[in-house]
Amino acid sequence: MKKLFTLMLLTLLLWTPIVAEASDVKGHQMETELNYWINKGVIRADAKGNYNPNKAVTRGEFASYIARALELPTSTKHKFKDLKANTTLTIEIQNAAGAGILSGYPDGTFRPNEKITRQHMAGMMYKAMRYMKLPEQHSNFKFKDTNKISANFVNPVAVAHSLNIIRGDHRKDGVYFNPQDHATIAHASAFLFRMVAAAEKLKPSEPTTPGTPTIPDVDPEVYKVSSISGGQLKSTTALYKTYEDALAAYNASSSIKVIQKGDKIIKMKAGKAFGSNNSTNTTSLYKDSSFKTLVTSIQAGREISYVGSSADRVIVEVGGLTYYAKQNEVDLVPTELVTGSDYYEVGRDGVLYHYTYNNISKSYANYSIAPAASSMRIGAKYTSLDGVHFSEIGSNKKVTYYPYFQFQSIRYPSAYTGAELDTYINEILVDRQKTGIARYQNAATQSKLIGLGEYLKAVEETHRVNALFILATAIHESDYGISTNAQTKNNIFGIKVFDSDPDKGEVYASPEKSVDAFIREYMNKNYANPLGGYANGAAPGNKVVGFNVRYASDPNWGSKIAGHMWRIDTFLGKKDYQQADLGRISYDGPVGVNVRTSPDATSPILFSYQQKDPGLNAAFGYPVVIVDETTGTDGYKWYKVLSDMNPPADYGWIRSDLVERINY
Incomplete structure (x- = not known):
């Protein structure tokens, strides 16, 4: 890397422009930057000898520019299924992916021909600067359209702006970044030129006095073991060529706390696991150690319960179920180095609040779920890995509590009218405006949720999906109807918007079409x-049961939706809360549970709940709503339940010994 910096500096200081043959570069506003990269072979002419500076640059082209500019090492770690093998472009994209500078889409594609936006370009440059191990710095930047920059790219844009890599579009009323605009080849040349110049200024200076001896740079495949002292890892001087050798040293000493592969912790004696900041911004959890059966996923930075690990996999627990994750998708943090963790707290208002920790940003966020269980103490703090089984911090007290809306079937209708839902929408939007947060300044007039109440009730009637649930999900996924996807695409549910690329998403003619x-x-x-x-039960749920298993990587998506439902219901008069008699399929035998058309074991099967592991303390069978009970011809008590099927029937029957009522 030092050689690279020196080469860049000499080139920048000594280079004199050589006029490119293509006339489309001469006289261009960015002629100097273009010629610099042309003469280095980074930007190349097309078949006609033109460089097309004003042409929109693609994802593949910009990836190749970075790979050539930084002379990235060869990598075959990433294979994208839409790239032709062994072409120059494919090799350069793979090299950039191997360096952690870019990522593909969840479906395994890279889409090299897509035009790259300005904010995506900033994101790649930010990762390139991290690859070069440059110190990060910020400025108090604020473009006129800062609120249009996707959350994942705010920090990369801020860093690039602080280094004068990004300067913005100066207009009469201020400076704009135009995050969604397509960048041109000329823009790419200028951004990269400034990035290289900034890199030279930021490179670490050589020490003038001897420092503390450190372990020399080693092949990242080499293993080492470390103790922990003073809040830092202290590696021994021994290096191990195999995991087995490192494991033997790890097991032989109580003072050794972790095994590292390069600088990455891959095994620890105690600590927490977190989703890593990888190419997809999610951690995939598998049922099997060979990573063949995907079960669910966890958001980058979020906490997962650590069970153990080996050289290539991490074993974690979610809601009492054991899963496997790939080492490169999990960050292991020993207990001595943990800087934060999720917790719950009962407020003075008797409401249960959840404080979620993000290990990447090192920050907390919080939201309200519902009134706390009667056995929970005001002011007390609790931990819970599933949002149902709570342990009071500082005591041995344990509480089991099912937040009502989190486990209520969406087949149970709301008591509210469309007009009442519209009242809430209008009031909450006014409330958003009063927060003073810039993105909400016109929420009461521009939100895509305005006037949806009657339509949601019509959908509830026709399709048997609770209107309160639909509204709560729309509020959550569209940021009260003012998110970029909501405003520009009428996409109020984040449909086909992925953690790895939040700007993607389906486009709809109206919010109603999105519904x-x-x-x-x-x-x-x-x-x-x-x-x-993706059937796991017809309720918001958590990472073991309900929609949250697969619909969202956020492990608390279900409880957040439930929180929105509770707040809507509280505002409108508490007509829905705890109105249904909730139960769960408690049977965990080798076969599923049949739902029949009548309370008779010989009656036709309406549908079956598939056999599933119910998790911790058999607590997470499929949720149901019990509406009646009777004694069948077989002498058993049968429960009449809301049918999850829509159609053919609104109700079905399940034998009562297969169902357990939920106490809330």
């Missing part, structure tokens, strides 16, 4: 439908 798609293609097709591809 239709959410119900038709997601809830009633794959999630609430017991025959659907």
